[in-house]
Amino acid sequence: MWFRSILTGLLLVTVTTVLAGEWSGYVAGEFRWFPNDPSDPLQYKDTNISAAFRPEYAHQWDKGRQSFSFIAFGRVDQHDDERTHGDIRELLYIKAAENWELQAGVGKEYWAVTEFRRLTDIINQDDEVEVPDRREKLGQPMVNFALVQDWGTLGFYVLPYFRERTFPGVEGRLRTIPRVDVDNPVYESPDEDKHVDYALRYAHTLNEWDVGLYYFDGTGRDPRLVPGLNSSGEVVLIPHYDLIEQYGLDLQGTFEEWLWKLEAIHRSGQGPDPRFWSASGGFEYTFFGVKQSAVDVGLLVEYIWDERGRNATTPFANDWFVATRITLNDVDSSELLAGFVIDGSSQAHSLYVQGSRRFGGNWKLDLTARTFQNLTPADPGYSFRNDDYVQLQLFYYF
Amino acid sequence: MKKHLLLLLCIVLPVSAYAETAEEKGLAIAVEADKRDTGWSDQTSSMKMILRNRQGEESQRDIRNRSLEVESDGDKALIIFDTPRDVKGTAFLSFTHAIKPDDQWLYLPALKRVKRISSSNKSGPFMGSEFAYEDISSQEIEKYKYKFIKDEDLNGRATFVNERYPQYKHSGYTRQIAWIDKQMYQPLKVEFYDRKGELLKTLTYHDYKQYLNQYWRPDRMEMVNHQTGKSTTLLWSEYQHKTGLTDRDFDKKSLKRAR
Numbered sequence: 232m233w234f235r236s237i238l239t240g241l242l243l244v245t246v247t248t249v250l251a252g253e254w255s256g257y258v259a260g261e262f263r264w265f266p267n268d269p270s271d272p273l274q275y276k277d278t279n280i281s282a283a284f285r286p287e288y289a290h291q292w293d294k295g296r297q298s299f300s301f302i303a304f305g306r307v308d309q310h311d312d313e314r315t316h317g318d319i320r321e322l323l324y325i326k327a328a329e330n331w332e333l334q335a336g337v338g339k340e341y342w343a344v345t346e347f348r349r350l351t352d353i354i355n356q357d358d359e360v361e362v363p364d365r366r367e368k369l370g371q372p373m374v375n376f377a378l379v380q381d382w383g384t385l386g387f388y389v390l391p392y393f394r395e396r397t398f399p400g401v402e403g404r405l406r407t408i409p410r411v412d413v414d415n416p417v418y419e420s421p422d423e424d425k426h427v428d429y430a431l432r433y434a435h436t437l438n439e440w441d442v443g444l445y446y447f448d449g450t451g452r453d454p455r456l457v458p459g460l461n462s463s464g465e466v467v468l469i470p471h472y473d474l475i476e477q478y479g480l481d482l483q484g485t486f487e488e489w490l491w492k493l494e495a496i497h498r499s500g501q502g503p504d505p506r507f508w509s510a511s512g513g514f515e516y517t518f519f520g521v522k523q524s525a526v527d528v529g530l531l532v533e534y535i536w537d538e539r540g541r542n543a544t545t546p547f548a549n550d551w552f553v554a555t556r557i558t559l560n561d562v563d564s565s566e567l568l569a570g571f572v573i574d575g576s577s578q579a580h581s582l583y584v585q586g587s588r589r590f591g592g593n594w595k596l597d598l599t600a601r602t603f604q605n606l607t608p609a610d611p612g613y614s615f616r617n618d619d620y621v622q623l624q625l626f627y628y629f
Numbered sequence: 630m631k632k633h634l635l636l637l638l639c640i641v642l643p644v645s646a647y648a649e650t651a652e653e654k655g656l657a658i659a660v661e662a663d664k665r666d667t668g669w670s671d672q673t674s675s676m677k678m679i680l681r682n683r684q685g686e687e688s689q690r691d692i693r694n695r696s697l698e699v700e701s702d703g704d705k706a707l708i709i710f711d712t713p714r715d716v717k718g719t720a721f722l723s724f725t726h727a728i729k730p731d732d733q734w735l736y737l738p739a740l741k742r743v744k745r746i747s748s749s750n751k752s753g754p755f756m757g758s759e760f761a762y763e764d765i766s767s768q769e770i771e772k773y774k775y776k777f778i779k780d781e782d783l784n785g786r787a788t789f790v791n792e793r794y795p796q797y798k799h800s801g802y803t804r805q806i807a808w809i810d811k812q813m814y815q816p817l818k819v820e821f822y823d824r825k826g827e828l829l830k831t832l833t834y835h836d837y838k839q840y841l842n843q844y845w846r847p848d849r850m851e852m853v854n855h856q857t858g859k860s861t862t863l864l865w866s867e868y869q870h871k872t873g874l875t876d877r878d879f880d881k882k883s884l885k886r887a888r
Contacts, residue, residue, distance in 0.1 A: 255714060255717050257714075257715075289718070289888040291886055291887075291888060294872065294873070294874070294878075295878060295883070295886055295887060296878075296886075297886075298886040298888065300888065325885070325886055327877060327882065327883070327886060329875065329877055332882055338741075339741045340741070341740055341741045341742040341743070343742075366740070377882070379877065379880070379882065384882065434881075436732075436745075436881070438732075441745050483745055485732075485745045485746070485747060487730060487747060487748075487749045487798075488747055488749050489747075490745070490746075490747065517747055517749075517750070519747075519749055519750040519752075519753055519799070520750070520752055520753055520801070523824070525753060525754050527750065527753065560753055560754045560757060561757050562680055562682070562688050562757040563757070564713075564715075564716070564757065589713060589715055591688075592688065592689065592712065592713050592714065593713070593714050593715075595715045626715065628713070628714030628715045628717070629714060
């Protein structure tokens with residue numbers, strides 16, 4: 232209830248400050264093409280169009296020591312009812328004092344340092360219907376109080392409401408087979424999505440090193456997907472949300488052209504594996520100004536490991552990620568990231584190419600392609616075997 | 630910054646008492662310029678960046694700047710983008726150091742990600758412009774070796790012509806020639822010579838105004854790249870000093886509030 236009062240208060244702040252701040256955001260059209268027939272005949276074939284809207288309002292005052300922001304997101308999808316969705320990405324008040332900082336509302340926390348898999352991030356739930364790679368997150372209701380001292384930042388988080396992961400619907404592509412039934416999730420906590428979660432995080436910068444350590448106690452964001460029957464007698468996967476405890480580490484060393492990265496977690500309380508470790512690490516090396524030009528070429532190598540192996544709640548338990556990032560540093564901010572993921576224990580691999588550039592002052596074009604090869608029935612990603620796709624997105628920013 | 634200054638003065642002064650070499654005079658000019666531009670504590674300003682390609686087609690960026698004077702080290706700077714719209718809210722935080730690499734973080738607002746980045750791209754273009762990172766970062770005395778060349782009148786102003794040679798790693802220049810106004814101790818023009826020793830760019834400063842009766846700041850800067858024919862104009866406005874900013878306005882957390 233107290234959280235609802237805070238939200239109401241924030242909405243009032245929105246209304247009263249709405250004239251003082253500034254609106255911005257984007258409208259985006261998306262086109263996806265799947266050259267292969269779907270693995271499940273209920274899934275759509277060939278092409279899909281979709282549109283998204285992301286308005287944003289921001290205002291800061293008190294010489295930047297207080298701020299208020301609101302970001303909404305909505306999508307309409309041609310085929311996938313679950314992908315037609317909306318979310319409040321952010322509705323956040325921040326007050327910064329000399330030695331502390333308070334955040335209250337709906338927000339997002341990004342702690343990860345590796346590029347391929349955001350292993351350590353635990354505050355926000357994945358908006359899996361958007362992209363199948365954990366990049367899009369749902370807004371998380373939170374109160375965060377942080378002490379900001381010479382010895383580092385110590386933050387305490389209270390997370391009063393749990394967000395369920397989104398999953399593609401019956402007709403959607405890039406989904407599990409059988410599909411995930413999001414209507415009847417199973418919670419370990421009797422309070423279900425009202426269970427209050429906590430996190431404590433310490434972060435500090437020491438010369439070349441940026442380090443973060445945290446402890447989380449609450450409903451884990453990663454569900455176990457358990458086969459079962461839904462109310463219409465259909466075989467579905469039912470998300471089971473367990474109460475977990477998790478310790479996490481994120482570390483980056485920045486030495487001239489080298490970025491060295493490490494993320495590690497230790498989780499207990501999830502399903503049949505009472506406790507386990509997972510880690511992800513690697514480097515990014517950049518050749519700046521290749522051959523006296525403005526072009527930067529980066530090389531990224533990361534390895535991800537999960538002690539649970541095949542039983543992991545993610546398809547990446549022993550995988551290598553190798554990629555190159557090409558930045559033209561031109562007027563249009565043209566960028567290309569191309570890479571592949573190889574499963575260290577099977578022959579499965581996946582290619583990923585993403586390029587973007589700006590047109591004029593307000594338009595941006597983004598082209599993404601992804602393929603999935605040599606997936607065997609034993610692979611957790613087997614359901615994606617026919618879901619190679621090409622995606623074109625056109626953004627208009629206002 | 631002050632500690633370095635005293636050290637330098639200790640080295641410079643006894644020598645200059647009897648015979649001043651061109652190198653000593655060059656350094657003395659840089660030390661005097663730095664001394665006159667000390668004590669502003671913090672500065673905020675707005676900047677419009679106009680990029681022009683060879684055909685004269687223009688594109689524009691709107692940027693807000695904050696910097697904090699740091700004693701006995703390089704300054705701290707925060708740069709926030711308002712346009713182009715797709716990078717609105719993107720912020721760039723840097724802790725400048727004289728010789729060792731700067732510390733830099735980039736804030737990506739769509740992800741809410743604060744990413745520590747490499748500061749080795751000193752000669753790379755800043756936001757697609759003709760300004761390199763090393764051209765816009767804080768100018769510490771120790772970053773260069775100096776050599777006074779001659780006195781010269783430039784557009785009716787008396788100037789020192791002073792050469793400087795970058796001492797930090799990854800610079801795109803072998804040398805720079807600066808025309809320093811004798812009254813303001815601020816540059817009116819700088820020529821940049823590339824790694825092959827050829828003239829690459831010329832930067833000119835226009836419409837200086839004095840703030841707090843001490844600090845001179847230009848309203849306009851023009852950078853022309855002679856090798857590509859591209860150019861960039863910087864239009865500065867809303868300069869403010871001593872506004873009371875502290876280290877807390879230049880930390881990783883501050884990036885998320887800086888929209």
